[in-house]
Amino acid sequence: MKPAWLDVSAGVAGDMLLGALVDAGVPPQVVQAAIDAVVPGSVRIECSEVVRCGMRACKVDPVVRVDDPPHRHWSDIRALLTTAALPEAVRTDTLRVFGRLAEAEAGIHGVPVDRVHFHEVGALDSIADIVGACAALHYLGIERVTAGPLSLGSGSVVAAHGTIPVPVPAVLAMSSGRRVRAGGDGELATPTGVAWVTALADESAALPSMRLERVGIGAGTKDFPDRPNVVRVLVGASEATGAIGSDGTGAAAENVVLEANVDDLDPRVWPAVLQRLLSSGADDAWLTPILMKKGRPAHTVHALVAVQHVEQVSAVLLTETSTIGLRRLVVGKTALARAWRPVEITGGRVRIKVALDLDRIIQATPEFDDVAELARATGRPVRVVLDEAVAAAVSKGLATGQRLPDESVP
CATH class of the missing domain: 3.30.70.1380 (Transcriptional regulatory protein pf0864 domain like)
Incomplete structure (x- = not known):
């Protein structure tokens, strides 16, 4: 599995995420092609290297190329994404992000979700940020994203509906259940950035265990004197030591x-x-x-x-x-990798649960539910069926120290 971890301790916005992923090795033309598939000829991205509080970072600026960008409803954006020539994984992720944002806005304004009017979020540059970041994620082959605690900011901001407190309502709605903090003055987390993180990234209190392969740093527009205004993405490969995580992926x-x-x-x-x-x-x-x-x-x-x-x-x-x-x-x-192997004994079949360190067997144990069911079905004592299953496993090479036999898992 190829994991990525997002450091959003300084806040998060769509352009910061996109900048971090481009900085991690995604060619800008890959991002541009995805954007053109949705809104052809409407947005051009420009990438530059900047410094934020002494830290080098990549700044991605979506340049709108139409004079009067339309404000769109969620139904309009969904139609654009559904018909665009995007890889299915990119389309699915983009729909999840915009869908999360639409649901949050619908709840805040008390309107049907399809009639949510996105205002700034529906503008072309934000469509470019979300579509581009999802395409970049797909290009890097990242299979699981986690993110640290979100810094949301404090104070107030002027928006389409007037001056509103920070964190803005949409950010608060989408941050429910996540670890959050103020992190500084001003709007540090935008609805676009928070929608992307909460839709696609699991919460992680700390950097998960991985073999680090690359780091990308994406810059926000402002340059604060006391902290770098950046999002960092750490891309790696899961530790491949024969141990697996709870999702069976091979990660600690x-x-x-x-x-x-x-x-x-x-x-x-x-x-x-x-x-x-x-x-x-x-x-x-x-x-x-x-x-x-x-x-x-x-x-x-x-x-x-x-x-x-x-x-x-x-x-x-x-x-x-x-x-x-x-x-x-x-x-x-951290758990040993595991596999199942069936053995035939008197009256039926019992599965053997095998624990592995790489391809070496550490433990091989009959599944007790199978043993108990077979004992009931045949009228034999459980201990007799269990002993026979252990003997059958050993005869099949399912024993401590042996290599796992090369046969399909039922």
Whole structure:
């Protein structure tokens, strides 16, 4: 997997994202071709090297080439993107970004989403920023994007509807659930930039583990005296040591542990709760007996969850248990790569779960649910079926220290 991490500690805007990705190695002509596919002949991008508070950066300026740029509704922009000759991945990502922005604006103004009037955001330069950044992401082959905490700014800004406080309403709506901070004076995060980040990037509290390949730095228009006004993108390759993350990609992944202390739940409910957590996306779920205040016996329920499944697993904890709140702990997770291999034994088939370090087997264990089901079906003791499955695995070369046999996974 090819990951990228965005440093948005100084804020984020569409042109800053585009500049960072171009600086990371995307030819400007690739970006220009994508923009021309959507709004042909209307915008030309100009790239230059600038300095922001002593830091070199790439500045990308979309130059509008029409005299009277139209303001568009979301339905107009969606039609442009749907019919444009873009790679499907670029089209999908661009629609996600604009769709997120449209939904936020619709909620703020109380209008149907298709009738959202984008004002500045619908202008040609912003279309160029979003389409260009999505095309750049596709060109680099980036498969997963994460981003650090967002700096949103403070104060006020003059917009189409008058003077409004910073962060502006659309930025606040799209930042819900993310780690945010002021980060300085003025509008540091624009709706375009925040839409792109929150639509395409998972939240990451810190730089995830990766083998760093390149760094791109994109400049904003202003040059602050106390901090570089830049977005940085770090592009790399996931660590390939035979370990995988919770998404099975081969990365040492960032995960979240969800926890709650519960002292008033019928203990007969716990097995169903744990199973529900696992089926909802948790990588693992378990209970710890604890003693609470006033000597009350209780349990802490834990769930280890990949970041993309946090909300759905949180919902299970809040509905299936009696807790009224959760703790979220960001943790790193490294796991051995794994594979499944079937073995035939008396009465049926049992899957063997194999853990690997590169192509060497570290563990090979029969799937217990398969063993128990086969024991019920054949009327034999579970221990007999388990022993036979272990013996069959060894005879097939599924043993510690052996190379994984080259055969397809069912």
